[in-house]
Amino acid sequence: MFRGERLVLRGVSLSVAAGGALVLRGDNGTGKSTLLRTLAGLAPLAGGQIFWNGVPAMADFPSHAARIAWLGHLDAVKPALSVAEHVTDQTALTDMGLERFAALPARFLSAGQKRRLALARVAASLRPLWLLDEPTTGLDATSIGRFTALCARHRAAGGMIITSTHVALELPGAEVLAL
Amino acid sequence: MKTLIARELRLALRQGADTVAALVFFIICGTMFAFGVGPDPALLAALAPGVVWVAALLAALLPLEKLFGADFEDGTLDLLLLSGLPAYIVALAKACAHWLTTGLPLLLIAAPLAVMLRLPNHAMPLLLAGLVPGTLIFSLVGTLAAALTLGARRAGVLMALITLPLMIPALIFGANAVIAPHPLGAFAFLGAIFCLALPLAPLAAGAALRVAVE
Structure with a gap:
């Protein structure tokens, strides 16, 4: 896998079963984010293949994308839209403790609250594979607890999580x- | 795709400054020509179609930089590409949103500007009818340029350098349609350019978006 012109990762092999979770660990710059972007199909694969239930996943990118709930290192929160306009699913908002802010424009949210909103969007997406890049950045202990509860529920329902x-x-x- | 366009419109409505800036620029640009050329009605009338067209193209350039730029910077573009829609549909939705928030308002305000420039009444429908495909073509080509220059330094300048030359054919036929004795030919060419841009620009823009997020 290349990041720009630079070879970041080679010889990586991984698999996740339904209900499974995979934690990517490694120092800064070892390619955790690049690996996640590659799995999502956002970054190209220089060699090798990705399979979904034995079928090459990248053959049909839109349907691969529809399986993925993505949380990058950016929150993708629009300051002009309200919390409820980002995530319409009320239960997902409640799960991340954001129900009180539903009508509030997102520009009033703190960095941690924006992260929680992004996580609520992942939970509301109902997609089987969660790809999370440093999901707990800026979260307080309570929110991390809420997030792990969401993860457990997702996996109990057969969902998969790959997270750095x-x-x-x-x-x-x-x-x-370990990368 | 509908949800995507609706979301873009809602954002544009909340941040109305971009549309207003384009419209004000359009009017000021047109007015500057009148001041520069002088008050001679015949001269102004002869220049009016070209001036309105050029001013509209320049004004429509203004919101292009933010078309993908804002989404690129806050990570929304990744989510759009992972929404399960093909990238060219995302690009097409953006082009639609650009036209609805920039092209359509420009079209509405073009008539008063043309009147100010002393365009004869009988020529007005021709000018506006030409601007409909003209602004649509601009939105498509502009979306392509915005996608291509994503992440580049000095993206705004590059965007103008890519978009404006590509708009020359539409400009020639659009301005010509107003003064030609047989405008049908010019309209046919505008329609042909639109038919060419409609599939090609979103496809190319979609590919450019995929490259931009790598």
Whole structure:
């Protein structure tokens, strides 16, 4: 996998089963984000293949994209839109403790609250594979607890999570890939 | 795609400054010509179609930089490309939104500007009828340029350098339609350019978006 002209990762092999979770660990710049972007199909694969249930995933990019809930290092929150306009699913907002702010324009949110909003959007997407890049950046302890509860529920329903993180995340039975 | 356009319109409505800036620029640009050329009605009337067209193209350039730029910077573009829609549909939705928030208002305000420039009454429908495909073509070509220059330094200048030369054919036929004795030919060419741009520009813009997020 290349990032710009630079070879970042080679010889990476991973798999996640339904209900499984994979934690990517590694120092800054080791290619965790690049790997996530490649799995999402946003960055090109220089060599090798990605399979979904045994079928090459990138053959049909739009349907691959429709399986993925993406959380990048940016929150993709629009200051001019209200919280409820970002995430219409009221339960997802409640799960992340944002129900009180539903009518509030997102420009009034703090950095941590914006992150929670982005996580609520992931939860509301109902997509099977969550790709999360440092999901807990800026979150307080309560919110991390809420987030891990969401993860557990997602996995119990057969969903999958691949996440990069520097902190200890409570994902029972998660495999760890050190880059 | 409808939701995407609706979202763009809602954002444009909340941040109305962009549309207003384009409209004010359009009027000022047209007025400057009148001041520069002088008050001779015959001369102004002869210049009016070209001036309105050029001013409209320049004004429509203004919001292009933010068309994808804002989404690129806050990470929304990644989500749009992962929305399950093909990239060219995302580009097409953006082009539609650009036309609805810039092309259509320009079209509405072009008539008073043309009157100010002493365009004869009988020529007005021809000018406006030509501007409809003209602004549509601009939105498509502009979307392509905005996608191509995404992430580049000095994207605004590059965008103008890519878009304006591509608009020359539409400008020639559009301005010609107003004064030609048989305007049908010019309209046929405008229609042909639109038919060419409609599939090609979003396809190319979609590919450019995929490259931009890599």
